[in-house]
Amino acid sequence: MDAKYGQFLTLPTTKQVAEIYAEINTTEEKIDKDVDLLLEWVRKQPHMPNLDDEKRKVKSFLIGCKNSLERTKEMLDNHYTLRALCPKYFIESDLENSAIIKLSEYRVFAPLPMITREGNRVIIDHLKSETFIFDIVVTMKVMLMNIDIRMSKLDIFKKDIYILDMKYYSLSRLLESLPHIHEMSLYLNNTFPLRIHELHILNAPNFIGKFINILRIKFNKVISQRLYIHENIDKLKDYIDPEILPINYGGTFPKTSVELMDEWKNEVLKNFDWVLRHNKLKVNESKRLKKSNITLENMDGSFRKLEID
Incomplete structure (x- = not known):
């Protein structure tokens, strides 16, 4: 996890990552276990796409949701629902x-x-x-x-x-x-x-x-x-x-x-190439067990707001 200079973005050091985790009351070990729990939850949602190859993304979402499993579940569902609702903002062609x-x-x-x-x-x-x-x-x-x-x-x-x-x-x-x-x-x-x-x-x-x-x-x-x-x-x-x-x-x-x-x-x-593959991942509303209330009309009130903190 130490800084890498061979790529465009220099990543946080191990110490910086530990500090990020400490602020949201987690550790490297715990967050890895929580990511596995989230992936298991996704597998049990028939409307959700397969995210087994997106472990790093799920981890980033968990960090962004301040280590809340429930908020991360909601955000992941919203994220892939939005792709299906309005695909025009997501690149799908080479x-x-x-x-x-x-x-x-x-x-x-x-x-x-x-x-x-x-x-x-x-x-x-x-x-x-x-x-x-x-x-x-x-x-x-x-x-x-x-x-x-x-x-x-x-x-x-x-x-x-x-x-x-x-x-x-x-x-x-x-x-x-x-x-x-x-x-x-x-x-x-x-x-x-x-x-x-x-x-x-x-x-x-x-x-x-x-x-x-x-x-x-x-x-x-x-x-x-x-x-x-x-x-x-x-x-x-x-x-x-x-x-x-x-x-x-x-x-x-x-x-x-x-x-x-x-x-x-x-x-x-x-x-x-990753963008093209990943943007094909969307929810399948016909397989959703519980009807979603999310539409383009009510999305502003249904989704969480951008956090300023």
């Missing part, structure tokens, strides 16, 4: 590797290679220029694929820290995305057991108040307590170790965010 390539042409959306001392992962998100074609389906496909690959294959982390640089955002672009915000929030809230530690906003436009109100309504009011708006890039270093930050964001990591996006894109493409 021709769709163009989604990550297309998005990377105008946007950086990538985890940073080094993990924080606390075991948190930093994700950076910014547009490359003012000129781009907004495609909500491509954006959501890549966003969900990024999270899935991290949780299922490549990463171990406690919480997420997001850096959102709004330099090239405009009010017209925000208004253009408003019809999709509700649907985006449903998927981001309910597809994965994410724990957001902090959200840092750079180059805030004068309409930032409207943007924050949307975040509070669609995600969690607590987000305002963990949201920081910085006047300049240097303020980031008060919260995030400079060795983690790319050089164009005041850090000492020897690459730019654009270079890191290119590397992350290649990492995703290397795992694209």
